[in-house]
Amino acid sequence: MSAARRARARWDALRLLLLAAALAAFPGVARADGLVLSLSKARVTITSSFAGENIVLFGVIEPGAGAAATGASPGASPAPDVVVTVRGPNQSFLARRKERRLGLWINVDSRSFLAAPSYLAVLSNRDPALMSDADTLRQEQAGFANNRLLQRIGSDYADVVAQDPFRQAFLRVKQAQGLYVEDHTGVEFIAPHIFRAVFPIPGRAPIGTYDVVVKVFADRTLTQQAALRLDVAKVDFEQAVAGAAQDHPWLYGFICAFGAIAVGFCANIVFRRD
């Protein structure tokens, strides 16, 4: 029993070493106290045929490293829990509530969400609420409901209780747009200390730098964490068009206007009957 276990540990360590070596050879690799992460791509390039893409995150938890840090005995180390959080560039949003007034549904109330992530994916191997106590999870922003969403209420800036109707509506609308994702089974362990998580970058994902944060919980405490960056950028033609619109607005405007006239002229000539 003990021999088999030792052999398996050795095999695990070897595999770990190989994977770590392979990962280190590529960009988009992070390594922090006992946690090695790698993305299938460090950069999502948007070309004219882009319609969304799935990004795979691989992670290796070096056994014992985290447990040693927290002083737990290595022999009794429980199965680790993993929460992967991907946050897109921050944007400000306005949530509005409609009410019926004089027979018309009009906006009566609104709330500003300041610097909220434009994209948010929270993946875990089980419900994050089971991984640790509520305070720790809230502090670590682990779990979909625990992400801070700063609101402006009057002159104050604060996050509110999870039951706040504006907060719930905001999450509901963003989820319906496919920009906020929550998956309790999104992290899959392919070996005791090696996990895999797949998160979708939808077609309408905002451009910018995304932060990928991985937190590992063992024995109800945070043992390891590491972060990676993922770039979502337009390239080639898309970048050229967007760049021209931004850098040479007058030229771009005139090209669009005269282009429109040229298309109209061509159509008229092609379809001319007399």
Add this chain to the structure above:
Amino acid sequence: MTIYLPIAELPVNVFTLLAMGVAVGFISGMFGVGGGFLMTPLLIFLGVSPAVAVASVSTHMAASSFSGALTYWRRGQVDLQLGAVLLAGGLAGTLAGVITFKILRSFGQLDLVIAVAYIVLLGTIGSLMVVEGLGAVIRRRRGVKAPVARPGAHPLFLRLPFKMRFRQSHIYVSVIPVVTISFAIGFLGALMGIGGGFILVPALIYLLRVPTVTSVGTSLLLTLFTMFAAIIMHAVLNQTVDAVLGLVLMIGGTVGAQFGARAGQTLKAENLRLLLGLLVLAVGLRVAWDQIARPADLYSVIIDERTP
């Protein structure tokens, strides 16, 4: 087949866009209207942000109005003189509209004002056109001749000072109502994000007594100029013109407009007016329904452009 729109920043199906372009182009060619009041809501429905939708539709409208105006030009159905006077009033009205837009936006009820403006305007114009068109169709069925407008029986507002002769349109009227109409249309256009062709055409026909075909041709010319200015303005001020989106819409739109123009030439004038009236009324009712019916979700989320 999907294509990624570089400024709108989302992928869309090319064939959906082309079909939308053809359908709206057909209507715009048939009635001599820009079609912005149909296309902009369709694009917003696809997920394009309103700012990008309004700006990109203007490229589509410029292309189809130029294509249409050329056809009318060859037939001598464009009144340049009338177009120039309308343009002067229209530009002044657009400026006033842009300023009002900013003021209303600061009060936060812009959506409601725009929706109510749509309902009142489209409802009124649509109803008037349908009633008039139905009357004309019934008269023809019964074999009654349309009452001929007697010379000198102009309404009072056409007999104001500063009279001008518009040869192409066969009218001799005061400049004041012409400028007032175009100012009002420019104002509403800037406020509601529409070209205003569907208001201008009936206004020219019923208020100024311009012949139907000349009204359509002149309206196309005016749409061309205002949309050209709008493209430059949006490109420079907001960087919201999506060239790829505009190009796909344009290709569909100009093809559709050609078939629409042919269909329009074969239809009897009163049927054409009745159809346009029904279309305008339908869009007005649709907007009214959106305001009256209970929305699926009482909450909505938009990107806040005011705070960085």
